[in-house]
Amino acid sequence: MNILIVDDEPLQRHLLGGFLKKQGYSVVEAANGNEALTRFLHHPIDLVLLDHRMPDMNGDEVLARIKQHNPLARVIMITAYGAVDTAVRTMQLGAEDFLEKPVDLEKLLARIRTIEEQLYIADDVAAVTETIDAEALPVRMIAVSPAMQQVLSLALRAAPSPWTVLIQGETGTGKELIARLIHQLSPRKEGPYVTLNCAAVPEGLFESELFGHEKGAFTGAANRRRGVFEQAHQGTLLLDEVGELPLTVQAKLLRALQENTICRVGGEQPLSVDVRILAATNRDLKQMAAAGSFREDLYFRLNVLTVDIPPLRRRKEEIPALIRFFLDKYRSRAVFDDQALSQLTKYPFPGNIRELEHILQRTITLARSPNIGLRDLPPEIREYRGQESEGDLNSRLAEMERQMLIEALERHNGVQTRAAEALGISERVLRYKMERLDVGKKN
Ligand SMILES: Nc1ncnc2c1ncn2[C@@H]1O[C@H](COP(=O)(O)OP(=O)(O)OP(=O)(O)O)[C@@H](O)[C@H]1O
Ligand SMILES: [Mg+2]
Known part of the structure; x- marks a missing residue:
């Protein structure tokens, strides 16, 4: 379990950190609120020990921002001795627990163990869900493979929650179908379901598409128009192909998501909206975030829960x-x-x-x-050279080898180093075999 310790006193961090490391936990430290949020975004943190009183940002705010990024994150607040009202408020904000200073290490350890158990149970429950009857779902679809059963199980658990779900998968795998299913199974099913295909919006019109505009806001805005956020009020909004959002628009979208308010283009009044967001993409947003073409904070805001839909060939x-x-x-x-x-x-x-x-x-x-x-x-199908092609032993072995290369390359997005590693051969041998077996770039 990875634990983030947030405290402005180095001695306190040292004490807690040393103790927890000795118990076998891995520990990340932060000296203030801002540092805590940065660490939280860059490390897979299971539990945060959060000092309530810090110079730059108080614990309530850090807690709120952590929960905004990941509502499932667990937080134990460390409060001043006797600060009961702080403790109560902290619990209302979603902390798992609070401990008073000076921290009783045995007590702390007991709380951590409880949380650890809860985490394991949650994992177990997710692993042993019974078979889901796809025919009983409000959306007609096929899901008989274990991989798709898992997708359904996740969608079923995500649906009743208010969290954002990021649906990832290659083109044509059923991302929109799963999005509709989540809406249909959610408490918002009677509300509107609105989709914005981000790949189809010209850059200059994004803001108006998302937030609407007032009459006369720009040339061509002859009438007032409601954007998708307003249209989806009390319902669900699917941001489809969300990887295509321009960076400038991403900043505005993030603000709208954080504040639950929007401003029509050319409008003065902020409007509050109540919308559950789903996002779908066939791109690797994480990689895009690392490369700077997608805002990392927006990525974390969208990626509270993830559903990965496997390609049909799997x-x-x-x-x-x-x-x-x-x-x-x-x-x-x-x-x-x-x-x-x-x-x-x-x-x-x-x-x-x-x-x-x-x-x-x-x-x-x-x-x-x-x-x-x-x-x-x-x-293209009739002539596809399948795995069990005719021929003598050598040509069949060659064909099998060829398929293995194609599959390994596919699985690792064409990255030869990784494909070679997965196949247990060197990159040089891989390239030699690719040449010999006619495995080209198009594979
Ligand atoms: N499990 C399934 N059972 C039955 N039909 C499915 C299933 N998954 C997808 N489909 C059908 O396949 C087609 C493509 O699905 P969908 O539009 O949801 O894919 P997508 O992932 O959004 O694709 P793209 O990335 O190209 O937008 C649709 O007609 C959908 O109804
Ligand atoms: Mg789609």
Whole structure:
């Protein structure tokens, strides 16, 4: 467990830190409120021991900002002896507990152990959820693989909470579907559900799209217009493709999220809004934040809970169920023979479920009979060299090797060093094999 100790007195930090390290905890220290927040953003912290009285920012404020970044963070407030009202307020602000100064180390250890247990239990509960019947959900979808069951379990637990959920996954994996599901399962389901596709908004119009504008606010603003925040009042707002938000807009969005108020463009009055935010992206926001193309504070604000949707090639066992699902959706009587099915299961589907859906649409529209065989499949699938290709031992081994290289490279986003490491070979050998087995950049 990682513990952050926040105190302006070096001696106090030294004392607590030394004690906790001896107990086997890893400890990060901060000497004031600002430092605490910075540390909190850069380290995976499970528990914060927070001195209430500090020169730059008082403990209440630090606590509030920590909870804003991560409502699940645990905080024990350290208050002056006898400051009961401070302690009560602290608990209302979401601290787990408070301890009076001077800190009784045995008491502290007992509290930490309790919190540790709670953390383990939460992990366990998450791990052993029973199977979720996707047919009973308010959104129609297939989720039979263990990976998707896990996604559902997370979505089900996230839905009733007010927290922001960041939904990540490659294109076509079902991010919007999961967002709609979370809304439908939330206490806001009767409220509006509004989506803003950040990739489709011209840079100059973002502010107006988000917050609305007053009549005459800029050329072309003939009428007053409500932005998506106002439209989603008492409901849910999905910021889709959130990685495409320009940095200038990110700052304004962050302010709106922190204060729960917006200002229409050209308006004077701040309006308070009550909106639950979901965000979706197919980009690696964490990496973007590290590279400076996405604000780190906004990333943490959006990423309170994360749902990662695995690509279809990692849950191929769902392909038959998905085919049935889509045939049903299009009221098709088509039947796929074994060969066609098995060829479909070999294909890696870079466009994921959307690609599968389009392929099925094309296939059933163009097929001459309802009995679909290999010849009816689109060429990119029919001609895909699957893992179990024909041939003698050597050529089959080569094919298997080739697939392993492709998969390792894919899994590590084309980073050869990592792929080589995962395969247990050197980078030089990897490059040699790539050359020999015709594994190109497009893989
Ligand atoms: N598990 C599923 N079961 C049934 N249909 C699904 C499932 N997941 C996705 N789909 C369907 O696949 C299509 C793509 O899903 P969606 O639009 O949610 O993907 P996305 O991740 O938002 O994609 P993009 O990144 O391109 O916006 C939709 O038609 C959706 O209904
Ligand atoms: Mg989408």
